[in-house]
Amino acid sequence: MMMMMMMRAGYSNSSSSSSNGVVVIIFVLIVLLKSPSTLGNGNLFEELELTWGGHRAKILDGGKLLTLSLDTISGSGFTSKRQYLFGRIDMQLKLVAGNSAGTVTAYYLSSEGGNHDEIDFEFLGNVSGEPYIVHTNVYTQGKGEREQQFYLWFDPTKNFHTYSIVWNPHNIIFMVDNTPIRVFNNEERRGVPFPNKQPMKLYSSLWNADQWATRGGLVKTDWSKAPFKAYYRNFNVANACVASPSSPPCTAKSFANASVPRGLDPRGRRRLRWVQKYYMIYNYCNDLKRFPQGLPRECRFTKF
Template sequence: MASSSPHPSSLSLLVGILLFHSLLLSGSVKVVSAGNFYEDVDITWGDGRGKILNDGQVLTLSLDKASGSGFQSKKQFLYGKIDMQIKLVPGNSAGTVTAYYLRSEGSSWDEIDFEFLGNLSGEPYVLHTNVYTQGKGDREQQFYLWFDPTANFHTYSVLWNPQHVVFYVDGRPIREFKNMEGVGVPYPKNQPMRLYSSLWNADDWATRGGLVKTDWSQAPFTASYRNFKADACVVSNGVSSCSSNSSGNPWLTQKLDANDQRRLRWVKKKMMIYDYCSDTKRFPQGLPLECTVKS
């Protein structure tokens, strides 16, 4: 006859559950939920070319001759650490652009850009970055990547806090835009931004300045996304979710340490192929202020 008392393993499980709930109530445990695209984003255009799959764990964007596609985050952020894993369009992707960026609304917008410029098969992707403040951009830096971004998912991140904007690839900083308001360089600090991504045709400029056109026989072109994470201050109805105390949000004061600086220098030396701060032909009247100030 079976005993009516709990089995020891069941009793241990029950005690564990009660202890966990006790810790939750005391605030000793912080629950972090994995991102779900159904909850986190809206597919905003593409007439079905953007798809959320695997119970919200994967999102794909596709491009064919008729249209590309895109999505945006449901929430707006004002400072944060934003991560996304992306697997780019494989094969001959010349003429296509996969854009992944933060942007505010209005005619005097702020924006933080990753753009992946497609290539002919066997040639490297170009990672194009830019920073807009109050509607003004022209701050492009371009890089080759040190891996094939179409073979696997890789993590592309933005750290945005009051001190600086940092672009990361797989945790390695590749670019830093510092807050230099003290010398008159505008900095994105007042306008909340949504995350956007899109896959679109830009064969008038994207690959070798528009010399290589999109081969539509390769369509549809598809990029894949997973593991979106926004550790950020969420703004709703003009109110931020973050308090003035940054102790619970260490990224609000995060800086580049000596190892980060060393890794950043490696990227600039080995992988950078264009820097607006070195383009005197583009700025014959003088380089932008942030390029000339030691900070």
């Protein structure tokens, strides 16, 4: 269609090889710019694998909906079938409704092994009428301790909302409905480890953590409300390198010149400041009691 439009604009009247070359280049650029960068077709049967919990994990509606449940016997979970290095990972979730105290719905990227990298969303349940806590963390080479926690500005149990991890060589951005809530920048040049070498899979699970999840473990799970259920749909991955034995290895170097965002635009920075001013409830970079010998190194360079 675009090629026909260019020909109608007069390109077809040119007989020179240089003009034809320009047409070809423009056409190729248009195709590249318009080609989808997403992976998969949204069918959860094809993209995700149910890994534990037996019948408690289900893919329904022809692959459009996934449910996890938790009861007195077990929780449940799934993982992506593919590993990714960098990319934007989107999933719509509807969290456990009602009295969800003691439950945790985890949604995260992780590599394998003891020295693993990990990028976490965890949704900590609460008693009816109280807000969920969104717990975030970043692990590099098996070390985390980079927690930030937030309330949400909506009830995450009423409708589906989109939770995104944007991971590239420059930073990690946690997003809720396209609103950034946290940015973790790559400060390797200043001696701060950054996860950029190990491909990761997406994981999610619904499990009981009433020893710590709600008010530090003071509120226990009310099993009379079981089974607890969380819902997932519209899994999407964009701008990712898929790690595969049959393809070249994914490396940070291959993304060095890729046109990926290096941070937030002005509107994104304003939204981030809004979330962190009104909805952040814990930031490890402010916890001097936890780090009496000095805050982690990256806390000196955090700018929004």
